Amino acid sequence: MGKFIVISKGTEMLRIPPERLVYISADGNYSDVHTLDGRPQMVSYQLGQLEDMISDQLGDEGSSFIRLGRGYIVNMEYVHLIDISQKRLVLSDCECFYQELEPSREVLVKLKAYLDATYSDD
Amino acid sequence: MPLTAMTDKKNEIHDDEFRVIGKPGVTTAPESGKWNLVWIILAIVAAIGILLVVFWPKTKAESQETAVSATQFDLEPLGVTNDRTFTERIDTLVGTVQLAVYLPHNATPVLTADVPSGSDIILAARAADVRADNGKINEAFVCEGRALAFGMSKKGYCAILGGEVTIGVAADSPLFEEAVESGGYFFRQYPLVDNGTLVENEPKNKTMRRAICSRAGQIFIAVSETDESFHDFAQALVEFGVENAIYLTGGHASGGWWVGPDGTSRPFDPKARTGIYENETYILWK
Numbered sequence: 001m002g003k004f005i006v007i008s009k010g011t012e013m014l015r016i017p018p019e020r021l022v023y024i025s026a027d028g029n030y031s032d033v034h035t036l037d038g039r040p041q042m043v044s045y046q047l048g049q050l051e052d053m054i055s056d057q058l059g060d061e062g063s064s065f066i067r068l069g070r071g072y073i074v075n076m077e078y079v080h081l082i083d084i085s086q087k088r089l090v091l092s093d094c095e096c097f098y099q100e101l102e103p104s105r106e107v108l109v110k111l112k113a114y115l116d117a118t119y120s121d122d
Numbered sequence: 123m124p125l126t127a128m129t130d131k132k133n134e135i136h137d138d139e140f141r142v143i144g145k146p147g148v149t150t151a152p153e154s155g156k157w158n159l160v161w162i163i164l165a166i167v168a169a170i171g172i173l174l175v176v177f178w179p180k181t182k183a184e185s186q187e188t189a190v191s192a193t194q195f196d197l198e199p200l201g202v203t204n205d206r207t208f209t210e211r212i213d214t215l216v217g218t219v220q221l222a223v224y225l226p227h228n229a230t231p232v233l234t235a236d237v238p239s240g241s242d243i244i245l246a247a248r249a250a251d252v253r254a255d256n257g258k259i260n261e262a263f264v265c266e267g268r269a270l271a272f273g274m275s276k277k278g279y280c281a282i283l284g285g286e287v288t289i290g291v292a293a294d295s296p297l298f299e300e301a302v303e304s305g306g307y308f309f310r311q312y313p314l315v316d317n318g319t320l321v322e323n324e325p326k327n328k329t330m331r332r333a334i335c336s337r338a339g340q341i342f343i344a345v346s347e348t349d350e351s352f353h354d355f356a357q358a359l360v361e362f363g364v365e366n367a368i369y370l371t372g373g374h375a376s377g378g379w380w381v382g383p384d385g386t387s388r389p390f391d392p393k394a395r396t397g398i399y400e401n402e403t404y405i406l407w408k
Contacts, residue, residue: 048135055143062144069137085220085347105218105348106138114140 005057007033007043007050014041018058021065022091022099024050024073036097047073068103068111082112199338201225209245209380209407213347219358220347222390224380225340229407230285233265233307237377238404246406247332247343247378247390248371249280250309259403261310264301278313278321278368280334280405282306287341289334289366291316309403312369314356323352323369330391331355332370332378334405337363343370345390370405377402 005021007014020036026047032040033050043050051073054062064076074091080098081090089101089108103111135141201210204227212223226245238246250271251260259271262279274293281288281297283306288297291313301308313321314333328349335344344367346355352369359367378390 051143058144060144063142065143067135067139067141067143069139070135071137073143084215084218087348104137107140109215109218110138110140114142 003058003061005054007045007053009044012043014043018054018061018064018075019077022075022078022093022097023101025101026071034099036093038097047071066111066114068101069107071103072101074101076115079111079115082108082115084108084112200340200342201227204228204383206383207244208383208385211380211382214362216358216361219350219354221358221362222345222347223342224345224390225342226407231282231287231307231341231405231407233263233282233309234404234406235259235263235265235270235402236404237402238406240408242408243406244381244408245343245379246404247334248402249334249405250311250403251371252402262298262308263310263403264298264306264308266307267302267305269298269302274310276310276312278311279308280311280368281308287334287336289336289341289368291321291366291368309405310368311371312352313367314352314369315359315364315367318360318365320353320356320360323356325352327351329373332372332390333359333364333367334370335359335364335367337365345372371403378404 003018004015005018007016014033016033016035022034022036024034024047025032027042029046030042030044031047031050032042034040045053047067047070051067054065054073058065066074066076068074068089074089078091078093078097079089080092080094081088083090084105087102087105087108089103089111090098091101092098200212200223207228210225210227212225214221214223224245229244233249250263252258253260261271261273261276263269263271277291277293279290279292279295279297281295281301283297283300283304290297295308298308300306312323312325314323315321315335328351330348331346331350331352333344333355335342344359344362344364346358350358356367374391379387380390381387
């Protein structure tokens with residue numbers, strides 16, 4: 001069986017193949033988990049707690065996930081467009097999934113610099 | 123792991139912070155920590171500066187002059203070398219301000235007091251402010267030696283004499299009279315950068331900002347691609363190495379365009395309105 005991110009609490013369990021998890025957005029004490037099927041699931045964990053779970057469960061493989069400020073955990077594989085001037089981050093699989101986020105401009109500057117460095121290393 | 127044990131060191135993150143999950147080392151330090159270090163360094167530098175002022179005043183003055191000169195001459199010219207007449211656009215990110223720099227090549231600058239037209243224009247931007255109530259030009263304005271307005275409340279000026287652009291800050295500049303006597307051009311606007319130093323201005327709103335700038339002997343127009351305050355825009359210009367800059371009428375209600383190397387004319391702001399006042403003043407290169 002492939003690896004899953006398992007988010008379990010009380011009577012509920014959510015299992016997600018990591019490569020199909022696009023992003024997680026914070027909603028107070030809750031979080032919305034967005035997957036490629038376009039059906040967000042609310043879970044009763046804070047973003048920081050989910051960050052811990054991803055790190056614990058995936059180890060080094062969790063490095064495709066990034067925490068962007070207080071608002072988001074994003075799967076870098078789906079970063080499609082960074083537009084610092086318009087403060088836009090578009091996540092897309094260039095097929096079915098398309099979502100625009102609005103993190104802070106500063107965090108977009110840092111994300112772009114990180115990805116630039118990553119691809120120039122390649 | 124019990125839920126209570128997982129609180130919330132991880133939620134101690136700033137909105138401008140970024141970190142890679144699974145790679146604990148890859149993170150951006152919280153701004154507060156960085157600023158603490160900056161303040162400590164600034165305090166040490168200030169203390170050394172005070173000691174130098176007290177005990178060695180001549181050396182301080184000499185070293186300041188050397189520093190300014192070194193900064194000016196270390197700057198590389200922008201853009202390409204070319205004998206064609208066109209405007210080169212250079213995009214750059216200074217801090218969080220995205221700047222578009224429009225550098226005219228092999229063209230001569232002039233002012234007009236109306237909306238310009240002509241296929242020979244390669245760069246045009248509104249220059250002096252015009253009053254909304256009566257359509258008159260606000261500040262001192264000279265066009266081909268004719269003085270059309272005389273206001274002096276804005277301290278920044280731009281003079282074009284013999285095709286050479288001079289940008290500066292002065293309450294009363296003799297270049298106004300020189301422009302009148304020599305058939306040149308002159309206008310006034312908000313000063314933004316004076317000899318590499320930011321100049322503060324009263325308006326605090328944010329909008330698309332424009333400026334005419336001098337840097338390492340080159341003259342260009344800088345446009346903010348995002349809505350910015352006067353302060354943040356001027357700060358970005360300083361960090362970009364601009365030595366002198368004054369504002370150009372900006373906002374999303376201002377026209378202006380540039381012609382790239384492919385000969386295509388493009389507006390600074392595709393949504394801008396033009397021709398809304400009786401008199402519009404433009405600086406243009408052709």
